[in-house]
Amino acid sequence: xxxxxxxxxxxxxxxxxxxxxxxxxxxxxxxxxxxxxxxxxxxxxxxxxxxxxxxxxxxxxxxxxxxxxxxxxxxxxxxxxxxxxxxxxxxxxxxxxxxxxxxxxxxxxxxxxxxxxxxxxxxxxxxxxxxxxxxxxxxxxxxxxxxxxxxxxxxxxxxxxxxxxxxxxxxxxxxxxxxxxxxxxxxxxxxxxxxxxxxxxxxxxxxxxxxxxxxxxxxxxxxxxxxxxxxxxxxxxxxxxxxxxxxxxxxxxxxxxxxxxxxxxxxxxxxxxxxxxxx
Numbered sequence: 001x002x003x004x005x006x007x008x009x010x011x012x013x014x015x016x017x018x019x020x021x022x023x024x025x026x027x028x029x030x031x032x033x034x035x036x037x038x039x040x041x042x043x044x045x046x047x048x049x050x051x052x053x054x055x056x057x058x059x060x061x062x063x064x065x066x067x068x069x070x071x072x073x074x075x076x077x078x079x080x081x082x083x084x085x086x087x088x089x090x091x092x093x094x095x096x097x098x099x100x101x102x103x104x105x106x107x108x109x110x111x112x113x114x115x116x117x118x119x120x121x122x123x124x125x126x127x128x129x130x131x132x133x134x135x136x137x138x139x140x141x142x143x144x145x146x147x148x149x150x151x152x153x154x155x156x157x158x159x160x161x162x163x164x165x166x167x168x169x170x171x172x173x174x175x176x177x178x179x180x181x182x183x184x185x186x187x188x189x190x191x192x193x194x195x196x197x198x199x200x201x202x203x204x205x206x207x208x209x210x211x212x213x214x215x216x217x218x219x220x221x222x223x224x225x226x227x228x229x230x231x232x233x234x235x236x237x238x239x240x241x242x243x244x245x246x247x248x249x250x251x252x253x254x255x256x257x258x259x260x261x262x263x264x265x266x267x268x269x270x271x272x273x274x275x276x277x278x279x
Contacts, residue, residue, distance in 0.1 A: 001244065002251040004030030005268070006082050006232060010059035010065045013258035020070035022265065023160040026078045026272040031070065031114060032082030032232075032253055036065045039122035048117055056258040064097045069106035080110035082199065082232065082253070083181040087115050087127040091139040091159055092166065095146040099170045107171030112199050112230075113140070133190065134158060140178060140194050147175040179230060188215050197228040197250070209247045216248070236274040245278070276277040 005028060009016040012224070023031055039058045047053045067079040079101065086094070102109040115132040116122055122129050135158045142154035142161075146171050151163040178188060180195035183204040191198045198206055198215060202208055212229060220229050229250035234240055244252055254271045256264055 001241070001249060001278070002029040003271070004028055004032060004078070004080070004230075004251060005107075005256050005271065006032040006034070006251050007256040007264075008056035008059070008258040009033045009061040010056050010258045011061070012059065012260075014261040014264045016061065016066045017069050017073045018261065019256075019264065020074045020077055020270055022261075024074045026268055027275065028077070028268075028272070030078035030110065030251065032068075032079055032080035032110070032252075033063050033066060034060065034082055035085050035088075036060050036118075037062075037085075037088055038119065038124070039118070040123065040124065042120055042209045044120055045118045059258070063103055068101050068104060069107070071101060071108065076108075078108045079087075079105060080112050082112040083114035085121075085237070086113050086114040086136045086139050087122045087132050088125040089139070089202075091154075092138055092146065092161065092164070094139070095143040096166060098143070098176060099147060099166075099168050102170040102172055102176050103168040105171075106175075109170070110179060111176045112179040112181055131158070131266050132184070134269045137190070137194055144175060144194075153211060154208045178230075183211070188218055191215065191227060192218060192222050192224060192232070195227075197230060199230050199232065201233050202233040202244075208244070208249075212249070236271045238274070238277065241278050242276060 020031055036057050038120060038186040063081050071079055098111060115136050119129040127135055137154040138159045144158045145152040145154050146166050153163045154161055177196040179197040179199040180191045181199040183200050216226055231244055231249050232253050233255055234244060234252045236254050255266060
């Protein structure tokens with residue numbers, strides 16, 4: 001099993017480039033960061049995590065700028081979005097951003113995606129929340145064409161463009177892995193339709209072992225190989241790590257608070273000790 005961390009990269013947290021170096025020095029495999037372009041002040045959409053939206057949601061750095069900076073300062077660390085809100089992006093521009101990060105990092109980008117929960121945020125980007133997963137699917141399909149074809153085109157309900165040229169292409173072939181986030185009833189269908197991996201949050205829904213078994217059963221029925229799984233929110237203790245390993249989890253992500261290095265570095269050392277004890 002591989003080990004990484006996830007953090008909100010804010011303007012008041014430990015510098016994301018310094019964090020990337022610290023992770024690589026300690027032997028971590030990956031760094032995942034979330035995305036919010038903004039938070040509408042209306043606050044109509046309830047946050048799934050509780051009644052009070054944490055401060056860091058209003059302070060996140062752009063994930064592609066941040067990961068590009070980390071890429072330049074590291075050599076082996078994989079760089080993931082956890083998650084990219086595809087509903088907030090033009091697919092031609094997003095395909096270019098992802099291909100550029102993958103190209104500059106030598107093929108280290110991991111594309112975790114979702115539709116998002118903040119309906120006002122989506123609407124500000126011109127996306128109708130009622131059709132958010134249909135929008136995500138078409139934008140992913142369109143980007144797959146851009147990444148794999150010299151002259152890409154796409155004609156759908158939400159995305160439509162005639163043949164285009166767009167380089168660079170991603171280093172990874174056919175493209176960086178598309179990791180579908182979520183624990184909702186429709187998630188497995190999406191993973192098996194246009195995803196490469198599953199990106200669940202631990203502690204949501206049925207026990208993780210049951211969810212994994214059901215996904216792999218459906219994958220086998222579809223003629224798919226076992227689906228790689230990256231779990232968010234894992235605790236850094238032996239029982240949790242052993243449990244996830246036994247369930248077939250591919251990658252375990254520990255959560256970091258958006259804090260300064262005086263809090264982050266001791267946590268990294270504790271996470272690294274847990275990681276090394278299960279190497």
